[in-house]
Amino acid sequence: MRRVAPRSRAPGGAYGRGPVLIRSLYARPYPARMTSDASVSPDSLDQSRLTRLLGFRITRAELRIRRLFLECMARFELKPVDYSLLVLVDANPGVNQRQLAEVLDVSPPNLAIVVARLMKRELLRQVRGQQDRRMQHLHLTTVGKQLLDETELAVSEMEARLLDSLGPTHGEALLAALARLEHLA
Template sequence: MPEPSVANTLRRPRAPRKTAGTAPASPSAGVSEASSGLDTSYLETLLGYNARRAALAVITVFLRRMAPFGLRPVDFSVLTLIAHNPGVTSRQLCAELDILPPNLVGMIKNLDKRGLIERKPHPSDRRALGLHLSAEGKQLQKQAQLTATRLEHDVSDTLTPVELDTLNALLRKVYQR
């Protein structure tokens, strides 16, 4: 039997990850974070902790439902911005989504290879190319957007519409400084 590599021997064992679809092991297990025996009260006062936990719950469902479309969250965001802003430039996408240009280049190449986008000369900037959805891209983005709308409803069904609007508005206040 081969010896484990140094990297493998230095790793801490990880507990199985809980996902949005994971059911509690017993009726009393998983009722709340407190039932795990850990005191999370301080963490639960932190915006970052709560935002991250909420994001993980949503992203878990998002990844599962977007798998048939072959879209990751960032791909969906890029396609959606192109759909709603035909002719948008890569520079504009980077600024809006806080993506480094080298990272966007690979995404754009991949979307182009899949036949989802087209690059056309920008009407006012000769140096730039505007990004547009192809017919196939429009169809895929429309289906993916419907799926995203349904999954947002499903993961936020414990909130009233007013609570959801308030939550979204408050989160935007944090990142739109």
């Protein structure tokens, strides 16, 4: 579904001066203490107000883990969505793109691009539905299954390192807490 920005109720923004206000917020020069200094490291900045925020901590952790995952997948030339799709197709042979798009939270047109890319690499194949010939069901090819087996070994090693850094009880607690957070809204 295409999202459209809400229309302003008054000229110049909701309060009659929206764009001007926004422009002025970003047009201010930085105070002298905030100028760029190559000797300042991120650790030397006061981040205490941010580090108390759950969203900030989750985002920071996600960025670091995503970087590790990208490094892990680089030798296989897979993106995170490629890996996730291959895992889901392996666990659910014959799944259709609509189901995958919903689970992966990817728009159907974007998922079609991912599927086409994986089919071009001969990792996936499409099979027409018996009941509805318009329906395309996805299956891993032999090459796709072999690549997935290799990637899952690399991912399990990466996951083991992450969980080891947390310890067994903290790792399980984190997974449980994240599962609860996924179902918030």
